[in-house]
Amino acid sequence: MPDKYHLSATKGADAIDPSDEILDVVDEHDRVIGRASRREVRARRLLHRFAAVLCRDPAGRVYVHRRVDDKDVYPGMYDMFAGGVLGAGETYQEAAVRELAEELGVVGPRPRFLFKHRYRGAENPSWSAAFEVTWDGPVRPQASEIAWGAFLDDDELLARLEEWPFVPDGLEVYRRYLAEER
Numbered sequence: 001m002p003d004k005y006h007l008s009a010t011k012g013a014d015a016i017d018p019s020d021e022i023l024d025v026v027d028e029h030d031r032v033i034g035r036a037s038r039r040e041v042r043a044r045r046l047l048h049r050f051a052a053v054l055c056r057d058p059a060g061r062v063y064v065h066r067r068v069d070d071k072d073v074y075p076g077m078y079d080m081f082a083g084g085v086l087g088a089g090e091t092y093q094e095a096a097v098r099e100l101a102e103e104l105g106v107v108g109p110r111p112r113f114l115f116k117h118r119y120r121g122a123e124n125p126s127w128s129a130a131f132e133v134t135w136d137g138p139v140r141p142q143a144s145e146i147a148w149g150a151f152l153d154d155d156e157l158l159a160r161l162e163e164w165p166f167v168p169d170g171l172e173v174y175r176r177y178l179a180e181e182r
Helices: 038-044 092-104 154-161 168-181
Strands: 022-026 032-037 048-056 062-067 081-085 112-119 126-134 146-152
Touching: 022 038, 022 048, 032 038, 048 092, 048 168, 062 154, 081 092, 081 126, 081 168, 092 112, 092 126, 112 168, 126 168, 146 154
Parallel strands: 048 126
Antiparallel strands: 022 032, 048 062, 048 081, 062 146, 112 126
């Protein structure tokens, strides 16, 4: 059940600004060491957590999307994961389920945990948990997050990795996913 920190700005007058959402700050071992607003986490480049869910259709194609141009991080870039930061006290699994529902309208399936990953990028240092889910229903992209999206087969996605600007943290997690799947 979402709490006040997970309300979208489009859900009413009492919704908070997403940049005021409170996140757990973690250490190099993914242990919580404090809390800060999303704004402060971004400004100070604090180590935090996010969930990343690879959504496949029954044919095995991956849902790829382009982020809207006004996102706070990596605007207009492509991503093969539905995902986002964990709210304070939220588990990776809870965030994976929430993000699938919020970003893609995918409700019901429980994402399968794959691995945890430490991303060391300067702009968005984080711990992530990668998940995978197969979905045979409609995808309803969240207009405030996603400008475009489609299912791509593995070969087409690999070709696009060389052509399109992908979010660096998601790209790193996806490359690890490919290496581990082999």
